[in-house]
Amino acid sequence: QKEVEQNSGPLSVPEGAIASLNCTYSDRGSQSFFWYRQYSGKSPELIMFIYSNGDKEDGRFTAQLNKASQYVSLLIRDSQPSDSATYLCAVAGGTSYGKLTFGQGTILTVHP
Amino acid sequence: DTEVTQTPKHLVMGMTNKKSLKCEQHMGHRAMYWYKQKAKKPPELMFVYSYEKLSINESVPSRFSPECPNSSLLNLHLHALQPEDSALYLCASSPPGDRGTDTQYFGPGTRLTVL
Numbered sequence: 511q512k513e514v515e516q517n518s519g520p521l522s523v524p525e526g527a528i529a530s531l532n533c534t535y536s537d538r539g540s541q542s543f544f545w546y547r548q549y550s551g552k553s554p555e556l557i558m559f560i561y562s563n564g565d566k567e568d569g570r571f572t573a574q575l576n577k578a579s580q581y582v583s584l585l586i587r588d589s590q591p592s593d594s595a596t597y598l599c600a601v602a603g604g605t606s607y608g609k610l611t612f613g614q615g616t617i618l619t620v621h622p
Numbered sequence: 623d624t625e626v627t628q629t630p631k632h633l634v635m636g637m638t639n640k641k642s643l644k645c646e647q648h649m650g651h652r653a654m655y656w657y658k659q660k661a662k663k664p665p666e667l668m669f670v671y672s673y674e675k676l677s678i679n680e681s682v683p684s685r686f687s688p689e690c691p692n693s694s695l696l697n698l699h700l701h702a703l704q705p706e707d708s709a710l711y712l713c714a715s716s717p718p719g720d721r722g723t724d725t726q727y728f729g730p731g732t733r734l735t736v737l
Contacts, residue, residue: 542723553712553728554665598664602723608678609655610723612664 513537513606516599516613525622529586531597533613536580539604543575543582546598548615554598558584589620625649626729628713634735637703643732645696645713654696655726656688657712665712665728671696703736710734 517532531545542561546554558573560566560582566573572585582601586593599613626647635641645654653672657665670678671690685707687699696713710733714726 542725544725546728553710553731556725556727559725600726608653608670608672608723609667610726615664 513611514599514601514613516597516616518616520617520619522619522621523589525589525591525620527589527620529589529593529618529620531584531586531599531616531618533582533584533599533601534580535582535601535611537601537604537606537611538577538580540580540601540606541603542601543573544600544602544610545571545573545584546600547593548596548598550595586618589618591620591622594619626713626715626727628711628729628732630732631730632733632735634737635700635703636737637705639703640699640701642700643698643711643713643734645698645715645729646694647715647727647729648694649715649727650693650717651715651727652693652718653716653723654690655714655716656686656696656698657714657728658707659710659712659731669698700734703734705736708734708736 523529545558548554560573560575570587574583596615598615600610629644656668659665668682669688674690689697710731712731713729716724716726
């Protein structure tokens with residue numbers, strides 16, 4: 511079992527729709543959870559982090575964490591073509607103290 | 623300011639060359655990281671420096687040699703690389719925290735090509 515798994519893509523949504531990106535992790539001791547966006551040929555850009563169970567909202571982005579289910583998600587409301595990118599879920603803490611463990615990434619395409 | 627800078631942006635080197643990658647941050651972060659990223663793959667951790675000391679080496683071949691001269695600067699010295707080492711090399715930094723790792727901010731990367 512992979513340590514961090516993301517829903518297989520690519521994911522395609524129409525402009526204005528909600529994009530839902532999912533991630534599960536295997537280490538129950540994990541403490542910090544991050545979503546990075548990476549455009550082709552560019553470096554990862556942090557868009558959200560979450561530490562506590564529940565929802566965290568920032569503009570059009572909402573991160574959701576459920577530690578009991580070992581599940582973290584990212585919702586993008588009113589998706590725009592500029593949101594088209596690879597989204598990386600990353601987890602830290604537990605046995606991975608001092609480093610991030612990344613999922614394989616989900617490619618999101620928002621079509622006009 | 624959450625800026626991490628990396629130089630050069632692009633580097634082409636032969637297998638017998640010696641070169642260095644440079645990373646700099648002035649955010650007062652005390653942890654700095656080197657990652658390697660191949661196409662369509664997530665970043666792969668190479669080294670972690672915490673308070674200027676090497677804390678994690680992910681069994682990286684000795685042809686990659688990290689150096690942290692001070693709390694703002696991180697270098698990666700390259701020698702006798704192989705073509706399969708061609709990749710995007712990313713530097714990141716994070717503030718001190720108690721959650722295993724605090725938020726990591728990435729630099730723009732150096733695109734390395736080994737001929």
